[in-house]
Amino acid sequence: MLLAIQNLSKKYNKEKFGLKDYSLTIENGILGLLGPNGAGKSTLMKIIATISQPTSGTLTLDGHDIVKDPNYIRKILGYLPQDFGVYANLNAYEFLEYIAAMKGVGGVNLRKRIEMLLEGVNLTEAAKLPIGTYSGGMKQRIGIAQVLLNDPKVLIFDEPTVGLDPEERVRFRNLISDLAQDCIIILSSHIVSDIETIADEVAIMKSGELITKGTQATVINAVDGKVFETVLDNDLVNDFKTKHLVVNSMRQKDKMRLRYISNKPTDGSTVCTASLEDAYLFLTKNNG
Amino acid sequence: MNYYKSIIKADYLQRTRSYAFLITLAISLYIAYTFVPPSDAAYSTVQIGNFRGENNSAWIGYVSAIMTSTFLSLIGFFLVTGGIKKDIDTEVGMIIATTKISNFKYLLSKMLSNFLVLLTIAGIVFVMSIALLFVRGKGYPFEITQFILPYLLTTLPAIFFISSLAVMAEVFLGRWPVLQYLGFFIFFNVIAANVMNGTGSATKMAIDPFGVKVVTMGMEDFVQKHYDAKASLVSVGFNFSENRAIKTFLFNGSTWPSVFIISRLIWIGFSLILIFISAKFFHRFDIKEKIRKKKKNNLLENIPAGILLHDIKLSLLPSITANYAVKPFIKTELLMLFRKGPKWFWLVNLGGMIALIFTPLTIAHQVLLPILWFLQVSRWSDLATKEKTNRIHYFTYASYQPVKRLLPSQIIAGIILAVALASPLMIRYLISGDLMHVLYIFTGAVFIVSFAVCLGILSGGKKLFEILFFLVTYINLNLIPFGDYFGGLNSGIGYTGLMAAIISILLTISFALRKWEISHL
Numbered sequence: 183m184l185l186a187i188q189n190l191s192k193k194y195n196k197e198k199f200g201l202k203d204y205s206l207t208i209e210n211g212i213l214g215l216l217g218p219n220g221a222g223k224s225t226l227m228k229i230i231a232t233i234s235q236p237t238s239g240t241l242t243l244d245g246h247d248i249v250k251d252p253n254y255i256r257k258i259l260g261y262l263p264q265d266f267g268v269y270a271n272l273n274a275y276e277f278l279e280y281i282a283a284m285k286g287v288g289g290v291n292l293r294k295r296i297e298m299l300l301e302g303v304n305l306t307e308a309a310k311l312p313i314g315t316y317s318g319g320m321k322q323r324i325g326i327a328q329v330l331l332n333d334p335k336v337l338i339f340d341e342p343t344v345g346l347d348p349e350e351r352v353r354f355r356n357l358i359s360d361l362a363q364d365c366i367i368i369l370s371s372h373i374v375s376d377i378e379t380i381a382d383e384v385a386i387m388k389s390g391e392l393i394t395k396g397t398q399a400t401v402i403n404a405v406d407g408k409v410f411e412t413v414l415d416n417d418l419v420n421d422f423k424t425k426h427l428v429v430n431s432m433r434q435k436d437k438m439r440l441r442y443i444s445n446k447p448t449d450g451s452t453v454c455t456a457s458l459e460d461a462y463l464f465l466t467k468n469n470g
Numbered sequence: 471m472n473y474y475k476s477i478i479k480a481d482y483l484q485r486t487r488s489y490a491f492l493i494t495l496a497i498s499l500y501i502a503y504t505f506v507p508p509s510d511a512a513y514s515t516v517q518i519g520n521f522r523g524e525n526n527s528a529w530i531g532y533v534s535a536i537m538t539s540t541f542l543s544l545i546g547f548f549l550v551t552g553g554i555k556k557d558i559d560t561e562v563g564m565i566i567a568t569t570k571i572s573n574f575k576y577l578l579s580k581m582l583s584n585f586l587v588l589l590t591i592a593g594i595v596f597v598m599s600i601a602l603l604f605v606r607g608k609g610y611p612f613e614i615t616q617f618i619l620p621y622l623l624t625t626l627p628a629i630f631f632i633s634s635l636a637v638m639a640e641v642f643l644g645r646w647p648v649l650q651y652l653g654f655f656i657f658f659n660v661i662a663a664n665v666m667n668g669t670g671s672a673t674k675m676a677i678d679p680f681g682v683k684v685v686t687m688g689m690e691d692f693v694q695k696h697y698d699a700k701a702s703l704v705s706v707g708f709n710f711s712e713n714r715a716i717k718t719f720l721f722n723g724s725t726w727p728s729v730f731i732i733s734r735l736i737w738i739g740f741s742l743i744l745i746f747i748s749a750k751f752f753h754r755f756d757i758k759e760k761i762r763k764k765k766k767n768n769l770l771e772n773i774p775a776g777i778l779l780h781d782i783k784l785s786l787l788p789s790i791t792a793n794y795a796v797k798p799f800i801k802t803e804l805l806m807l808f809r810k811g812p813k814w815f816w817l818v819n820l821g822g823m824i825a826l827i828f829t830p831l832t833i834a835h836q837v838l839l840p841i842l843w844f845l846q847v848s849r850w851s852d853l854a855t856k857e858k859t860n861r862i863h864y865f866t867y868a869s870y871q872p873v874k875r876l877l878p879s880q881i882i883a884g885i886i887l888a889v890a891l892a893s894p895l896m897i898r899y900l901i902s903g904d905l906m907h908v909l910y911i912f913t914g915a916v917f918i919v920s921f922a923v924c925l926g927i928l929s930g931g932k933k934l935f936e937i938l939f940f941l942v943t944y945i946n947l948n949l950i951p952f953g954d955y956f957g958g959l960n961s962g963i964g965y966t967g968l969m970a971a972i973i974s975i976l977l978t979i980s981f982a983l984r985k986w987e988i989s990h991l
Contacts, residue, residue: 284875
């Protein structure tokens, strides 16, 4: 499968762009979307999920124009929005049956599939309680279950690990990896480590524009040999921060261990192995 | 004091920036335009015997003030109620609960923002009434006090009281909006029937919260003294009379008895007392706790956490097939309609259905049916907007053919509920061979659901439909043919054709707007 985005723009008003001349091709596998708040990640995902229309540009799936024919992708779409809700009066079974009807799936196995999905997200025992009584994490797990109701071929996860504890996040990442065999998966997250461990490719966005896209190694290459660590007295830290891009700081008694990106390291600094987070911070802070 | 003002300001801005408010304002302006009919109009709004006033400053000022007082009290309650619920839904309430603002001050700020919302409408209607003098005044001089005094002494205390009543209703009946509506409906009708109409007395003048009685008593007194000793108030409202032999008289305003002015101050004080009492019972957004206490057996805490997310293997899940039928949608929509509101309320519905069997046919059709349908107002009002309010629209809008499948299912489910409730009456007509009345009721069911869906999508909320449905029901209970949507008073092919045309327009707008909405999140 090939999802092709060509010169896509979303303009909210004369000056404000959600997306600006955005081009990208996505093939089977996991694409991690990274970007600060307001970068346009959710806008891009909403357009691909067909609930928002671009102002200009084209969006095709295997050559089909999905802006003109959104139902083409809707049949094979699994979408987990960032801030979704539930019908509080329905229980988990009823809610998933309703979502299945929306997706246009059914058949004799539907009930069994729902049961297995509920078991997978550990909601079997709570399945008959109104969803209105669920915690935030339980609702998030219902959201994950609904994504898998149809056999989705294009999966969009917008901040999917919100509300999940660290162990659940690991299991969720395993699930995504499993799904990625013959699907296109687009995953956005603020947590770089979520993307780092599973994404085949990474796209970094800022202010509605694509800054870079490539494999993790390619993206990290931008800061390779530029990441250093140094230990400074506390009173020197503020001055240091004005001169260098500090990506991490750790308190150590009266001193501070700083991780920073620079073309010229300061005296006493040690070179570090660059990570995706370093590259992300470098690219988003240094571009525009 | 600043944060106190901020709550009022934020609340006021949030409400007045809604489509529901703007549309209500537009409708209010249109209705205000009809408060003072031209001399050749086929209706009157205030009539004393066979007399009505010349359209001078006093008549226009007084009539528009009491009409605004009545009309704004009637719809204002529906417009402003829900302020606390909004804070619950948006979870702003939780932040408020942690601040030092007292319950009384919070509720008072809600009341004052309610008042400001209604005052905005009253203010615009006030300006419109002055404009009416120049349109319909035939050269009578403009006297500003004849406008200011009646608005100040009747309309303002009335909307102050309504603002307070809406807050109190939310505190005590917050979980059951339909009971708030029903309670207000009964209250308003009791006041309208026993205080605003009928013979006047100082007591009635004082206990009339809307300040209508003092004005109509003054008018009656004036006509009886100068023109006709037997003339009495016909009604306050839209009176479509066949008798066009109406004479006019020159009304120069009436005096404001001190007992009336004191009573207004008492009403304002009483409104504040209602807020004070409500503050003692206000939940301060600690709602979940209350629900949990009732549902001990269902506590989620009783379920062991275990591993929260297992490894799911997609390849091991049973295969599913394509199914684009709308039946599952209709089933779930009906389920949600059925579960909305307290369970015991179905006993009221059941009682209404039984009453449709045993009461005389005319009463069943003209009175019971519109009441029974109105009781479902909160079930229908968010029929097509609940996706957005519950943030499900990300799923529904991205689903397969949502306009062709989901929206029709919601409409069908709404109609099934309306028809089911009206079924005893429809069966009675069917047994008597009166198929036309069965058709009228069915058309009424389709209309009211289409109306709810259209106004919901148009305004993005449920408020507008709730206000207008209440207004339409009130008109129907006063047996005014204009508002008859279910064939209680009207009949014939022309009527059915008109209803079909209106329904077609409502549905066309609904589908077109929803289609646009789906791709413009």
